[in-house]
Amino acid sequence: MARRKKLSDLSVSRRKLLVGAAAGGGLLIAWNLWPRKYASPLVARPGDETFAGWLVIGRDGIVTIAQPQLEMGQGIGTVLAQIAAVELGADWRQVAIEPVPPSGMFANLPLAGKWSYLLDGWLPDNDWSTGRFARSNAFTATAAGTSLAAYELPLREAAASARDMLTRAAADRWDVEPEQCQVAEGFVIYGEQRFAFGALVEDAVRYDPPDPAPLRPMPAFEQPIPGEAEAQGMYPRLDLPSKVDGSHLFAGDIRLPGMVYASIRHGPAGLPELLRFSERKAAGMSGLVAVVRSKRWLAAVAESWWIADRALAKMRPQFTGPGALEQDRLEAQLEEAANSSAQLAERIETMGDPDGLLGDTAIVRRFDIAPASQAPLETASATARLAGGRLELWIAAQAPEAARDAAAQAVGLSNSDVVLYPMPAGGSFDARLEKQHAIEVAQIAAEVGRPVQLTWSRAQDFQAVPPRAPVSGEIAAAIGAEGQPVAWRARIVSPSWMREAGHRLFRNNVPEAAQRESAGLADPLVVEGAVPPYNIPHVAVEHVPAKISLPTGRMRGGAQGYTCFFTECLVDELARAAGRDPFLYRMAMLGTAPRLAEALRRATRLGEWDGAQPGSGEGVAVARMRLGEEAAGHIACVAHLMRGEGGIKVRQLSAVVDIGRIVNLDIARQQIEGGLLYGMGLALGRPLGFESGHPVPRTFGGMGLPGLADTPDMRIDFVESDADPFDPGELGVVVAAPAIANALFALTGERSYRLPLVP
Template identity: 50%
Template sequence: MAVSRRNVLIGALAGGGLALGYMLRPRSYPLPLQPREGEFAFDAWIRIGTDGVVTVSVPQVEMGQGVTTLIPQIVAHELGADWRQVAAEPAPVSALYANLALAAKWAPLWMPLLPSLADEPDDLLTRRWAESHVFDVTADGTEIAAYEAGARAAAASARAMLAQAAAARWSVAWEECEVANGFVTHENKKLPFGPLASEAARFSPPSTPPLRPEAMAERPGEFPPGGRLSYPRLDLPSKVDGSWTFAGDVRLPDMVFAAIRHGPIGRKTFLSDLDESAAKDMLGFLRTVRSPEGDAAWVAAVATDGWAAEQALTRMEPGFRVAAGAESDAVDTAMDEALHNADAHRIHSAGDMALVKDRLPIQLGYEVSPAIHVTIETAAATAWLHDGKLELWVGTQAPQATREAVAAALGMAVRDVVLYPVAIGGSFDRRLEFGHAVEAALIAREVGKPVQLTWSRREEFRAGLPRAPVSAVMAARPDTDGQIAGWRARITVPATAREFGRRLLGGAAPYEALESVALDADPMALEGAVPPYAIPNFAIDHVPVRVDLPTARMRGNAHGWTAFFNESFVDELAHKAGREPLSYRMAMLGHDPRLAACLQRVAALAQWGGGSDASGQGLACHVIGNGRIAVIASARREAEGVRVDRLSAVADVGRIVNLDIARQQIEGGLVFGLGLALGCAVRYAGGRPDSESLAAMGLPTLADCPAIEVDFIESKEDPADPGELGVAAVAPAVANALFSATGLRLRRLPFFAEDV
């Protein structure tokens, strides 16, 4: 996004400070964060105080991905601030922070008929839609793409204004002043930002923000694991002493605590039994609040502490009836039926379709079971209805949709729902859903006091929606040299992205959303299905399927299954052709030197042994947008079975703003993907999951987590999201390693579901 003076707007604030905004935007958007006494605002991004503290607004929710550091880092670099003087503050919901990059990416969800009209962030249509819907959603790793340009422009303008203020004091040309490390300098003269802030705010920004020649970039070689950090994360100090606040940590005067029980997942649920008398003598118990029927019936107990509220519900033994509760057996039947018989939408194709028609010489089936997010933080929200306004403290990836849902439930205007963005305890896209905020608001209305609702772990299992079931028939036609002449993927999956879109953007209830898109083509549910290899003839088909189980997004999203299908299948093709898996892939990557470089580097890192049988090494690679990754899993036989003891990964994520945060994201993605490969699956009967405890989820602990080494290719390409690459690539790498170690081919996620 080009920013020039033409679209920079200057306006005086009540406190005598100064604000920069964009003229392209309607002027009715107020500055979201008012400067405090002794503070001066530079655009919607930066405030500089007379004490020298530079406070950066962060319009994306922190859920561990490091955005609370990344955006301030971009500002600090561009402004010339010292990192020790930089603070971060979550930005309130505002059209000024519309996420245009995500709005463009998700155009199929809000413009399902003609998404190509709005698939670029610069499209006027995208901007209009995103701003008018206050689309501040945090998802799909879009923070750099969406906000770097705006934050840089504001910082560059502020830097010029600081230089002008200093230059005026010194009677020199401002262009000759340097701003670095928190000081404005000219020859031997030097001033910090604090005393200049008020004077700087009176200058005009230059006609074009004088951007530094180089955007913020950390080179891989300069930041070895465990080495010294140039920009340590801003959020960590308060996370190690317990002062970092999640939604369940908010404390308000006179606040009460609520616990909840939900009906089963089904088309209609009813609260059928509740023995209120059983709780009436309990110390601390206050009352119940009911939502007795609908697409999600529930009952809450309110008490002076959360334990008393939980105990009250346990004693009252709430019972629910459900019409058409979710049944995994029925889901399996529907999936199977669709895979074999339903019509497909052709989503992608190239070359000669005659070569990918009918039965191909090699056809193999793969499956992915529904899985749940298993965040360690359970859903929590704090709400207080008073003086015609609802105040809401909640961690959400979709703040405006949360406000709208709450306003609709309470019959209030959206502007009267005040949402305080709170950090999230690991979301993995779980907190794109926000039913708990609506529940907290409804309880608050009945109670008339501030109320904090925390879901028990069991409720998180019961009322959280899983990622979709998926199955695929992968088919190939080898040529005479054993290379791939034709490739076809027939992927059966509910239109899960569209379904989510109907919930998020249309306010639809889960089954209503499912029904409205049931047989639609959903290209977003097949992202990553086009193999990265040069295959002359291919076809990628989507078989939509109606399953009576609503489904949700989850970290990795479609790549979480398409990478598994593609990389397992290509490995099987290599073995069938008697070819070495690495060179087999390399031979098809002449057009993608970046991915080839990842493969070569990871082979060196993991000391790839040629992938011969029983080596115990397995390889996988994948592309997401502009990002690339190659992973080698190393497994070895032990007395009690096979153990994956090492994961080596090399990623190319373009220019890297913060190397160690990128490394955290790859490491974390690998561990999260490993969790999905080994567990996190649930089956439903009567709308209830068959597991309700963390212990049953097979999550990796420290003791059984493989050693992980991550390296990056130095790149000047545009930044790509490192957060989902590891999730996608780890499952096939491990499957391929286990095949190498044991000869057993695992074609189902999670791997050992049959045995459990």
């Protein structure tokens, strides 16, 4: 993923910089020479002015906020704009957002720190070098709930700086002290006099920015609304009107003069390389423009996508490789690793002395997690135009600079010769961390010499995006005198899927190469969340790196999508064995986690908990997610199941959430509700399998996802808190499956140790 930067008259790539730096200080000198300031790609129109690279204020009073994160349905543009608007004192009716291309100015430092171990061997092991890497590589990736942590303070500082400059401009006109002025609703106010922002920008931009920026005492926040009460939000979503009326443009909506359309076929799992196809069978098709072949795929280009896809069907491409993946082989590979787990396990975390307590009397349970597809509503789509040595790329990407780098390399250009237009995504769930379609569309555009739009079919999206890995978990617990665990060991058997994703993302490896480079290496993010949130003094967490034939990657919720399932299902079973109410059993172990205990207490009240008696269909689960040392999110969920036509039906999900200070209550609620439904689909949908290398099912309809008729009644409540804000997007995902599994046991008396729960 080498990219070029200009350093005076010397062009030097990051890889050459790191490899060529001399020992004994050369690397430090090289890093010190690297540029420290990065230009903002946010450009003002004539007459408008830019403030701190984050805001543009126009003469018409419109305030435009830079949006460096991918909008994929989570509402991040609105949340970031709200942070800036509150700090600035803007009128929400005059606030707009503008997605910006990647820039070192907008580097996502918390995510770079979280993923820094993926750069082993590239960087010195310290925060300074990680930050420098993130900035010099315009690492603005959107993932793992890091947007608030990354961008709230920079946005507040930029808005506070602009507010101060506007205030000084107005104060000088009135010949008063700036401290005598107020800023609110898009005006600078002194007594009965006021100036709109637009009337001040020309003067304000001439003032020196304050250092430090004068932040308001209270950042953006909204009070939670108790229970089921309804209230109009103060900051409605900025993207909602265009999404409702259909004018919102996604990656697949781009239209360029002379544009053609491409469909593509990738090899099945285990057969990655194109072997043969019959081009003559598509010869003469009306509207067919070109056939483009690569080592790993075949594409048809036509006047419409439908014609291109029909041409591929006629040509019947065949692929070759080590051998097509079959489901029984995949299961055997994971089972082989599980059988060798005691020998291959690598200790990731230890608390106390668990090994001395986990003897022959320990309770041991085996859990199995099937692979799962991210399945966003919008499949991978990108548009490219290559002309005059410049490539333009319209794409929805969670890691846009990596996509731009990969596209540039694919057609032999430097990174500076590629213009990336960031587009919103119709969902992602981390599927758009992958950048394969950026490479493909660039190569196709170079081959046909016309603007081209590539769209993957649903089957190809399932085929080409690495799914969540299959996982086996062996959880052992030693029980004390009061029936509660005193020692705990989580031994997780899984491929090192985050290391794989890192090799694809940072080093531009093909999936098979990423697997080889990751083989046998323990991966801390594969076991994230495996330490229970309860007061258990002796804990061990181990990873057994499994070698399987399936490329794998990250999915919404990360490892906690399964580690929470392991923990909460076994804790529920231990409560039953001790003859205790599962709610009270958990509460007795949450003395060191008061925020989670409060969420659990309130959730059982909200969900009308009645002890989960046999046949009740009532279950509970809790989850805690952390980001660094400060921010944390807590959720407790009560699920109610019933028997219905066609099987088990989730009747109600009641959740209480503590995400610290709430920036936008409506969006937080939407994220929790959406996460619960996503987790419900993972719990009750059909498992992903493989036949002759092809994923099964290959359609939305075949996945058994919940529809409108299956959507349960949802009761969501939030805890008022002044703690650091936490992104709520993944909390609902991780807690839904164990709550439903525990409710299923209460309903049927049978406990499932597998996900999905229903075959």
